[in-house]
Amino acid sequence: MTAAPSSAERPSDDLLPKNWDPAAHESEIYRSWVEGEYFVADPTSDKPAFSIVIPPPNVNGSLHMGHAFEHVLMDALSRRRRMQGYEVLWLPGMDHAAIAMQAMVERTLAAEGVTRDELGREAFIDRVWQARDEIGGTIGEQMRKLGDSVDWTRERFTMDDGLSRAVQTVFKQMYDDGLIYRAERLVNWSPVLKTAISDIEVSYDEVEGELVSFRYGSLDDAEPHIVVATTRLETMLGDTAIAVHPDDERYRHLVGTTLAHPFLDRKIPVIADDYVDPEFGSGAVKITPAHDPNDFAIGQRHGLEMPTIMDASAVIADTGTAFDGLDRLDARVAVREALAEQGRIVAEKRPYLHSVGHSERSGEPIEPRLSMQWWVRVESLAAAAGDAVRNGETVIHPESMEPRWSAWVDNMHDWCISRQLWWGHRIPVWYGPDGDVVCVGPDEEPPAGYTQDDDVLDTWFSSGLWPFSTMGWPEHTPELEKFYPTSVLVTGYDILFFWVARMMMFGTYVGPSLAPGQQVPFRDLFLHGLVRDQYGRKMSKSKGNGIDPLDWVDRFGADALRFTLARGANPGTDLSVGDDHAQSSRNFATKLFNATRFALMNGARVGELPDATDLTDADRWILSRLHEVIEVADAGFETYEFAKACEALFHFAWDEFCDWYLELSKVQYAAGDAQRTETTSLVVGHVLDALLRMLHPVMPFVTEELWRALTGEPSVTVAAWPVADTSHADPGAVQRIEDVQRLIKEIRRFRGDQGLQDRQRVAARLVGIDDAGLGELRASVDALAFLTPAGGEFAATADLEVRVGVAAGDPHTIDVQIDTSGTVDLEAERRRLAKDLAVNEKELTQTSGKLNNEQFLAKAPAAVVDKIRARQELASAEVERLRAKIAELGEG
Structure with a gap:
């Protein structure tokens, strides 16, 4: 490296401004990185490869604190590997967010007085693309503000032509292999969105409802009857059985008989099933197979009828009762009143707190609903995903998550992949005469006169292909050959079983077609925790405790945001943050800036270090400590223990370099010895150079500004990562x-x-x-x-x-x-000591009084007594010390 011009050649005021103002510098610094093409990956390079694909954020959204956390960690890994000499690909992109985008555009149309049905499918999709083009740049700008070192030349979108081709290709392959099929099954149904939704789009909240017990069969206690209870009384219109435990003596005589339905011309059989808990409630449960997951399983075991009693909007339909046409909640009231009129209500418990699933997108309670959908047969795929971790092909960090992973994939149910939407990848299946069904690949045309399936694919289907589809699969591209499998996936443990499992299943499925041994989509899986507020609460809109990361960038600077998040990041561990943490990190950036400015004003430069014999103890100490810290930071980054690495760098920079070595260096500068001044300047420059390089992955902006000023080089982004040198160790x-x-x-x-x-x-x-x-x-x-x-x-x-x-x-x-x-000032000192003495004498009197009180000692917990005894001992020592000090000063 060429040494920077000395301070005599470069006046200190020209090197750095007097204060660090992030807002004045960060955007220009980022622009210089992009223009310098530092983030562009070269698949023809002979450097070792390191690659990360970004978990694609929804195109209609903005980056929240969880995204920022994830991006900081991915960027730190990418920047460090780039400095270590790797060819780095950090690939950006966005998800088409099928449900969210469709709902957003439908709201816009509603404000215009138009429905999507009136607009038509093609025109509606055009409107969604238009909305995507209008808002699609928001997240990209936010990523630039965070300092993301992504390769913008390779940005992808889950609905672009290349990824759409990948989706159609893998669907066709899986369909032909018998892994995709169509069947009527129970799904999470959103009555507002009128589509099936995935488990991850369902949030469970405790709500106040009512538990109603009612009577099937005779109203005469001497005649056959059974009491059941439910919080969703309207679903009794779809009951097709009453289940009891096989060993329950109370109901054994009724098993195999039928009881009349109160409102329908239907007999309800009494069946025996081990699922029923005889100790809970009446020991009997109503079975509604088309509207409850557990009931559906019982219905399959016993071959029960499964009538759907609600339409797509959760309105009662086709029951042939007076309740048809009522919304499910209105029907709940009407059914209760009708049952009460018949004298069948046995008990009502209101309010009754219970957990209810809600659609995260539209907010309403979801409705379990029997529906014809497309499914992925997951048994073999899930087994391969589980084996990949068990065999060590993919390593999970933290290791403690492995049992949860295995438990999940080993018990995975078939995956519903169809959605009743228009925006998304349309299912490539076509229907012809006489029930003919054709699945069409990307280079095939459907037969003339055939009609395509109306549904689109679950967004997780296309994002599950993300690690390889973004690199050009199904084509064999240079990017795939160089960068796949990816090095690490960085994501939250909360979506381990949704997105990660999908990628592992797809990766192990298509891997053999890419190259021998490439069976997994990523070598390491780093699962970070959740970002919580300063009180440890989960951030949410309803609580009003969310923090906008871009607000922190504006107030404290991107480096402060980044260091705050990285400093609290360890595998699988949640972290709590608040404004105080960001301000502390902002102070750290200022400390680095002021230290570098001081160093430059005193001639610090980067050059060959003098022989150890020419160094002072202070020089040898700081160099020894520097290389110890390099080892600690390296170990932390390698094992994804960002907190460990950042904590070591923070305390070395602030406590040792700034607060001690720079103060010791002032003494060496003040000695007036030219050789000593030169040596000190080289040591200061050497340590500062290494420190700025090590901090660059987590604090890229301020370190770039400072390192340029120190070295005169273009960018620390492509500077070499420091390597620990044990020759600098000097225990003495x-x-x-x-x-x-x-x-x-x-x-x-x-x-x-x-x-x-x-x-x-x-x-x-x-x-x-x-x-x-x-x-x-x-x-x-x-x-x-x-x-x-x-x-x-x-x-x-x-x-x-x-x-x-x-x-x-x-x-x-x-x-x-x-x-x-x-x-x-002896008199002032006497007054100060006398005041302190009075305070401690009072404390001694109070604590001694409590400890001499037998009643207090008998009742107070041992821990409380120990604390008071410790206070007494401290006060006693202070009284003794202060009296001695006053005696030393003598009479005034």
């Missing part, structure tokens, strides 16, 4: 500087006890400092503890003993003798 220097730190801290504390002003210089002798091996550092102790070496005439009015060398097993005692005469 480390021990001596730690001893000096201990000595200075004790003197500072002692000065405070004596009432000396922070920077007030006092005469002092340090007896034994040479014997402790710290004589050469005496100037540093004097400068940082604000001491003046005592002359011939010296009267020590206060003294302190400090033990050093303890950690090395060679302890020495240094006697610090200070002359405080004439430096302290």
